[in-house]
Amino acid sequence: MSASRTPRTAVAVRHVPFEDLGILAPLLAERGYETTLLDAGIDELDADAVAGADLLIVLGGPIGVYDDDRYPFLRSSKAAVAARLDSGGATLGVCLGAQLLAESLGAAVRPTGAVEIGFGPLTLTPEGRESVLAPLDGEPVLHWHGDEFAIPAGAQSLAHTPGFPHQAFAVGRTLGLQFHLEADHRTIERWLIGHAHELHHNGIDPRVIREQARALGPRLETLATRVLTDWLDAVEA
Numbered sequence: 001m002s003a004s005r006t007p008r009t010a011v012a013v014r015h016v017p018f019e020d021l022g023i024l025a026p027l028l029a030e031r032g033y034e035t036t037l038l039d040a041g042i043d044e045l046d047a048d049a050v051a052g053a054d055l056l057i058v059l060g061g062p063i064g065v066y067d068d069d070r071y072p073f074l075r076s077s078k079a080a081v082a083a084r085l086d087s088g089g090a091t092l093g094v095c096l097g098a099q100l101l102a103e104s105l106g107a108a109v110r111p112t113g114a115v116e117i118g119f120g121p122l123t124l125t126p127e128g129r130e131s132v133l134a135p136l137d138g139e140p141v142l143h144w145h146g147d148e149f150a151i152p153a154g155a156q157s158l159a160h161t162p163g164f165p166h167q168a169f170a171v172g173r174t175l176g177l178q179f180h181l182e183a184d185h186r187t188i189e190r191w192l193i194g195h196a197h198e199l200h201h202n203g204i205d206p207r208v209i210r211e212q213a214r215a216l217g218p219r220l221e222t223l224a225t226r227v228l229t230d231w232l233d234a235v236e237a
Helices: 024-030 047-052 073-087 096-104 185-194 196-201 206-236
Strands: 008-014 033-039 055-058 090-094 109-121 140-149 156-160 168-171 174-177
Touching: 008 047, 024 033, 024 206, 047 073, 055 073, 055 096, 073 090, 073 096, 090 096, 090 206, 096 109, 096 140, 096 168, 096 174, 109 196, 109 206, 140 206, 185 196, 185 206, 196 206
Parallel strands: 008 033, 008 055, 055 090, 090 174
Antiparallel strands: 109 140, 156 168, 168 174
16 A cells, blocks of 8 residues: 655635635645644744744735734734745745745835725736736736735736736745735625725725626636636746
8 A cells, every 4th residue: 555645735824714725726726735724813823833834824914914913913924925935945925925025035125005906907927828817817807905005126026017016926925916806796795885885985895896796706716716726836846
């Protein structure tokens, strides 16, 4: 009898319950990952455990990387992310997660005073069109952010939108995405409820995003699954 293969391990850091792994959860399960979900600010982020996982995913959230004084847990998050990047392990950052990666790589992160919320088209850079993001060129993706990151030194800038010139970057086995490929269009109502105050404050009608998710979500899920699958293939190779 042959020995069974040790399962791959993934650690996912979540900041709010509804911004979860979404379509990534079944994809990781299909690929044999055992996933540990950590709630930032509640669960301890052990830098050694984070550094040692086969895959780290840092998800989004409604705070800024510069909010250490108001949200001290960010300090341990940053330490864990830094240890992970030092290890060279496969790492995916989404929205706040991408901003944490960018800051750890020495890039600036700042509030813009504007927001980009809802589905809108993504434009890829020449490098982006040669990357795993290629299927997304000109396609509407889900945006939900007001902060922006600079592109870290040595990283490739992969995508932009009119209001946010830095939407994605890649360096080594690290991918940072300002937008939300992981979001499941079937559960967009959780986002609309959870971010109700932000939507109201910015004069955004939740009915518009709900209809966008219904009309655009299925195609985006197909494209996002392809992108995430290709990225996992590359970093696992």
